[in-house]
Amino acid sequence: MEPCTLLDYVLALLDHAGVAQGVLTHKESAAVFLTHPATTQHESNVYRPLLCAVLQGAKEVGTSTRTLTVQAGQSLIVSNALPVVSSITEATPELPYVALVFPLDLDLLRTLAASLPQSSTHRATDPFSICLAETDDDMKSALLRYFQQCKTEETRHMLAPITAREIHARLLIGQHGGTLQKLVWHEIRSDLANPLVVGELAGRVGMSSSAFFEQFKAVTGTSPLQYQKDLRLLHARNELQTTGSKISEIAYGVGYESPAQFSREYARKFGRSPRQDRVSETVQ
Numbered sequence: 001m002e003p004c005t006l007l008d009y010v011l012a013l014l015d016h017a018g019v020a021q022g023v024l025t026h027k028e029s030a031a032v033f034l035t036h037p038a039t040t041q042h043e044s045n046v047y048r049p050l051l052c053a054v055l056q057g058a059k060e061v062g063t064s065t066r067t068l069t070v071q072a073g074q075s076l077i078v079s080n081a082l083p084v085v086s087s088i089t090e091a092t093p094e095l096p097y098v099a100l101v102f103p104l105d106l107d108l109l110r111t112l113a114a115s116l117p118q119s120s121t122h123r124a125t126d127p128f129s130i131c132l133a134e135t136d137d138d139m140k141s142a143l144l145r146y147f148q149q150c151k152t153e154e155t156r157h158m159l160a161p162i163t164a165r166e167i168h169a170r171l172l173i174g175q176h177g178g179t180l181q182k183l184v185w186h187e188i189r190s191d192l193a194n195p196l197v198v199g200e201l202a203g204r205v206g207m208s209s210s211a212f213f214e215q216f217k218a219v220t221g222t223s224p225l226q227y228q229k230d231l232r233l234l235h236a237r238n239e240l241q242t243t244g245s246k247i248s249e250i251a252y253g254v255g256y257e258s259p260a261q262f263s264r265e266y267a268r269k270f271g272r273s274p275r276q277d278r279v280s281e282t283v284q
Contacts (some may be wrong), residue, residue, distance in 0.1 A: 006140045007055040009147060010100055021096075029150040029160070032101040046234050047084050049104040052076040053135050053143065057097030058090035061130065063221030075108045075139070077131040077171060079104075082126040082132075082220055083230030098123050102143065108168050114116065116172065129219050134173060142167050155265065192235055193255045229257075233269050236262070240278050247274045 010033050017024050024033040030047050047061075053075040061084050069089070070076055085091060112116075142163055149160040166240035171177065201224065202212035216224050230256040239250045251262035251274075267273045 002046070005099060006053075006144045007098075009144055010055060010098060013147075014098075026150075027148075029147055030103055034101070034155040035090050035096050036088050037096040038091050039052040040091075042085050042124045043084065044234055044237075045229075046231060047076075047078045047082050049080065049106055050076075050078050051102040051167070052078070053100050053102070053106060053139075055098045055100065057088060057099075059088045059097065061086040063216075064187055064226070066128060066130070068130060070131070070132060071133055073094050075133050075135045075240075077104075077133060078108065078129060079106075079131075080129040080219065081231070082129050082233055083222070087262060088284075100143070102146075103166065104171075105110060105168065107166065108173065112165070112169050112172055123243075126210065128221060128232075136174075139167070139170055139174075141171045142170060192228065192232050193253065195255070196224055198224050230269075232256070233266055235271065236266065236274070237277065240274055250274070 013026065013035055014020075014035050014184040016023055019033075019035060021036055022034070026033060044198070052070070054072055056068045056072050058069060058071045060067055063066060063082070063084060068076070071090075082164075088097045101105040145165060146160055147162055149155040166199075198213060199209045200218075202209045207215065213224065216227070220227050222230070236250050236254050239245055240247070245253075247263070250261040251259045254262075256265075261273075263273055264278075270277060
C-alpha cells in the first residue's frame with residue numbers, strides 16, 4: 001500500500017535508495033532528502049532559496065546574530081543565498097532526523113506575488129531572510145502529491161509543475177507570506193572575486209549607504225563584508241573538497257590577495273587549515 005503520510009513517503013524513498021545516513025538527491029523532483037541517526041556538531045553551509053521541512057527530529061540554524069530551532073512539523077523558508085551554521089539537535093537511531101529540501105523558484109514567486117490580490121497581501125514584520133513556519137496539512141499534502149507525481153514521466157511533465165506552483169503559492173499566502181513577498185524582490189547577489197563596495201550596492205537600489213547597511217543586516221543577520229567573506233570561505237571549502245586545485249589558486253579565485261590571509265581566515269572559521277581540511281576529506 002502507498003505510504004499515507006509525507007514522512008512515510010520520504011522514509012520509503014530513503015530506504016529504497018539505501019540511505020540510512022546522509023543525503024539523497026532526488027533527480028526526478030529536484031528535491032533533497034536528509035536523514036541522520038544522531039545529533040551533529042555545527043557545520044557551515046550556504047542556504048539557497050528553499051523550503052526545508054523537518055519531518056522528524058530537530059535542528060538549529062543561524063547566522064552570527066540569529067538562531068532558529070526547527071522542530072518536527074515546522075519548516076524553514078529561505079529567500080536569499082545565506083551563509084549559515086547549522087546542527088542537528090534531536091536524533092536517535094530509533095527516531096532519526098528526517099527532512100526534505102524543496103528548492104524555490106524566485107521567478108515563479110515573483111510572478112505569483114505580482115498577481116496577489118491587494119487584500120491578501122501580508123505586512124512584513126521581520127525582514128530576516130529565514131522564516132520559521134508550521135508545516136500545515138495543506139502544505140504536507142501538496143508536497144506529497146508533488147513527489148508522487150514525479151514518479152512517472154507523464155505526471156512529472158503534466159501535473160508536477162501545477163503542484164509546484166501550488167506549493168509556491170501556499171508559501172506566499174501563508175503565515176510568513178508578507179516577509180517572503182518583500183524579500184523575493186531583493187535577492188542578494190555577491191561577486192566573490194571582486195571587492196564589495198557598500199556605496200555602489202546602495203546606489204543600485206536607491207538607498208543611502210547607512211540605510212542599505214541596516215537593511216542588509218536585517219535581512220541576512222550579518223554585515224555585507226562578513227556576508228561576502230562567509231560566502232568566499234564556504235565556496236573555497238567546496239573547491240578544496242571537490243577539486244584538485246592548488247590552495248593558492250582557490251584563494252585567489254575567491255578574491256583573496258594573499259594565500260596566507262586566506263589560510264588564517266579559513267582556520268578561524270572552520271577550526272582547521274585548508275591543508276588539514278583537504279587531508280581529512282581525503283582520508284574519509
